[in-house]
Amino acid sequence: MQTRILGQQGLKVSSIGLGTMGMTMAYGPSNENEGIATIRRAYELGVNFFDTAELYGYGNGHNEQLLGKAVKDFRDKVVLATKFGFDMTAEQLGTRFNSRPENIRKVAENSLRYLQTDYIDVFYQHIPDPDVPIEEVAGVVGDLIKEGKVKYFGLSNTGSKTIRRAHAVTPVSVLQTEYSIFEREIEDDILPTLNELGIGLVPYSPLGRGFLTDAVKPSHEYPEGDMRRFDERWQGENYIYNLKATEQLKELASDKGISVAELALAWLLNQGENIVPIPGTRSVTRVEQNINAVNVNLTEADLGRIKEILPHGSAGSRYPAGMIENFTRD
Numbered sequence: 001m002q003t004r005i006l007g008q009q010g011l012k013v014s015s016i017g018l019g020t021m022g023m024t025m026a027y028g029p030s031n032e033n034e035g036i037a038t039i040r041r042a043y044e045l046g047v048n049f050f051d052t053a054e055l056y057g058y059g060n061g062h063n064e065q066l067l068g069k070a071v072k073d074f075r076d077k078v079v080l081a082t083k084f085g086f087d088m089t090a091e092q093l094g095t096r097f098n099s100r101p102e103n104i105r106k107v108a109e110n111s112l113r114y115l116q117t118d119y120i121d122v123f124y125q126h127i128p129d130p131d132v133p134i135e136e137v138a139g140v141v142g143d144l145i146k147e148g149k150v151k152y153f154g155l156s157n158t159g160s161k162t163i164r165r166a167h168a169v170t171p172v173s174v175l176q177t178e179y180s181i182f183e184r185e186i187e188d189d190i191l192p193t194l195n196e197l198g199i200g201l202v203p204y205s206p207l208g209r210g211f212l213t214d215a216v217k218p219s220h221e222y223p224e225g226d227m228r229r230f231d232e233r234w235q236g237e238n239y240i241y242n243l244k245a246t247e248q249l250k251e252l253a254s255d256k257g258i259s260v261a262e263l264a265l266a267w268l269l270n271q272g273e274n275i276v277p278i279p280g281t282r283s284v285t286r287v288e289q290n291i292n293a294v295n296v297n298l299t300e301a302d303l304g305r306i307k308e309i310l311p312h313g314s315a316g317s318r319y320p321a322g323m324i325e326n327f328t329r330d
Contacts, residue, residue: 007172016269016290016291018279018280024062034282034283039070041288046291049276064110065114075117084107084124085127085129099137108149112149123150125155134162153170159189163193172199175201176204180206182211183313201276203275207265212246212261213259246260258293259289263306267303270298
C-alpha cells in the first residue's frame with residue numbers, strides 16, 4: 001500500500017483509509033463480526049487509517065468499541081481518528097452541538113476508553129458549534145496534544161474562515177468533508193485554502209454514499225434507517241440524472257478493466273497528494289476492490305471524460321436544507 005503525508009505535522013497514512021460509520025449506523029442493520037472482519041482485512045491489505053466518531057455509536061461508544069476491538073492486536077501500527085462536537089443527550093441525535101471545553105475533554109476520555117488506547121491519533125471537531133469560538137476549541141485540543149492524549153488536530157464539515165482561525169491557534173493537520181466526483185462544492189474555496197496552509201484533506205463518502213458503485217437502486221428500495229431513503233440524490237429527476245451519469249462512468253471504468261468505485265477513488269487520488277479518501281464499507285470484498293484504486297492510472301483523456309460526464313457534480317443536495325446549513329457554517 002502506498003502512503004501519503006497529510007498536513008505539515010507529518011501525519012503519515014495509507015493512501016486509502018476506511019470509514020467505519022456504516023458498520024453501526026445510517027445504512028440499515030449491521031453485524032459486528034462482519035465489521036471487525038472487514039477492518040482486519042483492510043489492515044492485512046495495507047490500510048492503516050481508520051475513522052470513527054462519538055456520534056456513530058448513538059452515544060454509547062459502540063462504533064469506537066468495535067474499532068478498538070478490531071485493531072487491539074496491532075494498535076501501534078494504525079492511525080485512529082475520532083470526533084467530538086455533538087450533544088449526545090439531544091432527543092434527536094445530530095441536531096444539537098457541544099464543543100464546550102469540558103465536553104471535548106469528556107469525549108476524549110470516553111474515546112480513549114472505547115478505543116482501548118492511551119492516545120487518539122486524529123481528534124476532529126465533527127461540526128462547528130455556533131456557541132463556542134473555534135479559537136477556544138483549538139486551544140483545548142492543543143492542550144490535549146501537549147498532554148499526549150491526542151497527536152493531530154482535525155476539523156470536519158466547515159469552511160475556510162473557520163479553518164484559518166483554528167489553524168492560527170493550533171495547527172490543523174486535516175480537514176474531513178464530503179468530496180467526490182459527485183460532490184464538488186469545496187473546489188472553489190476550501191481546497192485552495194487547504195493547499196495554501198498545507199492541510200490534508202480526508203474525503204468522506206468518496207463513492208457518493210454508494211451511488212458510485214456497481215449496485216444502486218431508488219430511495220424507496222432501501223430499508224428503514226438507511227440515510228439514502230431521504231438523500232435528494234436518490235429522488236425523482238435527480239436519481240435519473242445521477243444514474244445516467246453513473247452508467248457513463250461505468251462504461252469508462254469497464255474500458256479500463258476496473259469498477260466504477262475504483263475509477264471514483266482513483267479520480268480523488270489524482271486531485272492532489274494531500275488527499276486520502278476513506279470509503280466506508282462493511283464488506284471484505286468491497287475493501288479489496290477499493291484498495292485496488294491506488295494502482296489505477298488515469299490519463300488526461302480519462303480525467304477529461306469524467307469532467308464531461310459530471311462537470312459540476314451530481315444533481316441534488318447531499319443533506320436536507322436545515323442540515324446543510326449546519327454543515328456549511330463558517
